[in-house]
Amino acid sequence: MLDTRPMLMVSDFPAVTRGELDTLQVNLGYRCNLSCTHCHVGAGPTRSEQMDRETIQDVLTFLRKKNISTLDLTGGAPELNPYFRELVEDARKMGVHVIDRCNLTVLLEQGQETLADFLAEHQVEVVASLPCYAEQNVDQQRGKGVYQQSIDALKLLNRLGYGQGGSLRLNLVYNPGGAFLPPSQAGLEQDYKRELASRHGIVFDHLFVLANMPISRFGSVLLSRGQFYDYMKLLKSNYAAQNLEQVMCRHLISVDWRGQVYDCDFNQMLDMPLTLLASDRPRPHLRDLLARELEGQPIAVADHCYGCTAGQGSSCGGAL
Numbered sequence: 001m002l003d004t005r006p007m008l009m010v011s012d013f014p015a016v017t018r019g020e021l022d023t024l025q026v027n028l029g030y031r032c033n034l035s036c037t038h039c040h041v042g043a044g045p046t047r048s049e050q051m052d053r054e055t056i057q058d059v060l061t062f063l064r065k066k067n068i069s070t071l072d073l074t075g076g077a078p079e080l081n082p083y084f085r086e087l088v089e090d091a092r093k094m095g096v097h098v099i100d101r102c103n104l105t106v107l108l109e110q111g112q113e114t115l116a117d118f119l120a121e122h123q124v125e126v127v128a129s130l131p132c133y134a135e136q137n138v139d140q141q142r143g144k145g146v147y148q149q150s151i152d153a154l155k156l157l158n159r160l161g162y163g164q165g166g167s168l169r170l171n172l173v174y175n176p177g178g179a180f181l182p183p184s185q186a187g188l189e190q191d192y193k194r195e196l197a198s199r200h201g202i203v204f205d206h207l208f209v210l211a212n213m214p215i216s217r218f219g220s221v222l223l224s225r226g227q228f229y230d231y232m233k234l235l236k237s238n239y240a241a242q243n244l245e246q247v248m249c250r251h252l253i254s255v256d257w258r259g260q261v262y263d264c265d266f267n268q269m270l271d272m273p274l275t276l277l278a279s280d281r282p283r284p285h286l287r288d289l290l291a292r293e294l295e296g297q298p299i300a301v302a303d304h305c306y307g308c309t310a311g312q313g314s315s316c317g318g319a320l
Contacts, residue, residue, distance in 0.1 A: 004219035004228060005270050008303040016244060016299040023252040025072040025265060025316070026051070026059055028081035030257070033106055047076060055259040056083045058286045060090050065290055072099045072252070072316065074265060077106045079115055092122045099125045101173075101316075104153035105146055116153075120160040125169040127208065127316075128154070133195040137177055154202045163204040170204045173318075175212055179222060179231040181238060181311050182209035185319040208318030211235075213307045216269050235306035243313035246320040249299050259286045263299045265316070266307075272300045 029050030051059075063071060071091045078084055078100060091098050100119060107116050119126060130150055131141050138147035154170075157163065163170035172192060176182050189207035196202040212218050214231055222228040249264040253274060261284045262268040273283045275298055281288060313320025 002220040002223040004214050004223060007228065007232075008214070008270065011301060011303040011305070013301045013303060013305045014241075014244065016247065016250065016301060016305075018294050018297045018299060019250040021066065021251060021253060021294055022068065023070040023072055023248075024059065024063060024066075024068045024255065025074060025252055026078075026255045027074050027257055027265065027268065028076070028078040028084060028087075030076045031080050032076040032103065033080070033109055049257050050081050051083070051257040051259075053083050053086075055257070055286075056087050058259050059087065059255065060094075062286050062290065063091060063096055064094060068096060070097045070099065072101070074101045077103055079106050079112065080109075085118060088118075088122055088124060092124075097125065098122065099127055102126050102128045104128045104130065104150040107153040107156060108149055116156050116160055120157075120162065120168055123167055125171070126157060126162060127171045127173060128157075129173045129175070130154075130192075131173075131175045131177065133192050133199070141175075141177055151200050151202065154196075154204070155200065158202060163202075165205065171206045171208055172204050174207060174209045179212070179225075179227045179234070181211055181234065182314070182319075185209040185312060206318070208316075209312075209314070210316075210318065211307045211310060211314040213266050213304050215266060215304055232303060232306070235310045236303075238310040239306055240309060240311065240313065243309040243320045246313065246315070247305075247308050248315040248317070249308075252316075253289075253294070255286055260284065261286055261289060266304055267300055270302065270304065272302065275300055 030047035031050060032044055062068065079102065088098050106112060130138065132138050135147040138150065139145065157170055160168065162168040174182060174188060185207060188209060192207050214222055214228060222231050252264065254262040254265045254268045256262065256268050261274045262272065263274050276284050276292065308314050
């Protein structure tokens with residue numbers, strides 16, 4: 001896989017500092033039942049990296065001692081980690097809001113027959129990737145048959161009460177199918193709601209639109225097609241300074257499967273660890289932060305950060 005990292009590190013992106021921490025985003029491992037072309041993690045069925053129980057306990061300790069309000073679980077397919085349910089149960093007992101970033105098809109995998117019921121029982125918010133409401137576009141990005149499996153999984157979640165405007169929140173995620181910025185989130189959400197309801201009777205709460213990051217698998221595709229520099233020009237020419245106040249890294253930290261800490265999930269994939277002032281550890285672990293305050297600390301930036309600040313902005317919660 002071609003690597004865009006060397007082309008991103010020399011950057012004129014403005015300095016950003018941390019605000020108050022409220023969200024812990026945890027990557028439970030890179031194993032996934034899919035291999036999507038837009039995946040910035042490079043996840044897939046052959047990946048073996050997974051968070052162990054000891055590190056899971058570090059996560060729970062951090063949630064408790066730092067009074068974190070939201071636990072955001074990612075992967076790969078986070079549900080494939082053997083300690084996923086244990087982590088969710090313990091976090092919910094603390095009153096922590098849990099988000100599961102779900103690819104939908106995992107709900108239909110062998111051995112996961114009770115997963116959807118588990119998520120509903122513990123009132124886990126599901127943020128589900130569905131890059132289009134049309135079958136051809138989804139299967140092109142994610143693999144043949146994935147669209148229909150996703151529709152079946154969404155119907156299952158609807159039957160359990162998800163997406164009805166109540167406590168069981170179901171949000172969908174759109175990623176562009178190529179080297180272009182996503183359209184208006186509000187307008188595309190209306191299209192998704194209309195088309196999914198009319199075609200399949202499916203309802204959901206909100207749509208998040210995310211820009212594709214020029215890193216990992218998508219970055220490699222850009223390089224192989226000779227589109228990398230044009231895409232970076234597109235991101236930079238659409239930079240909007242007001243988005244700096246709302247970028248996710250100001251209130252979130254990202255933890256990899258080993259417990260090492262980064263400013264965001266994208267920095268994790270680029271191997272850009274969180275910087276601790278007055279620290280001699282180049283790769284901070286979650287345990288190192290228990291006695292440290294992060295507010296006001298600098299955030300590591302590079303040219304990929306233009307992906308979060310271009311146009312309407314892009315974050316794990318959609319447009320900024």
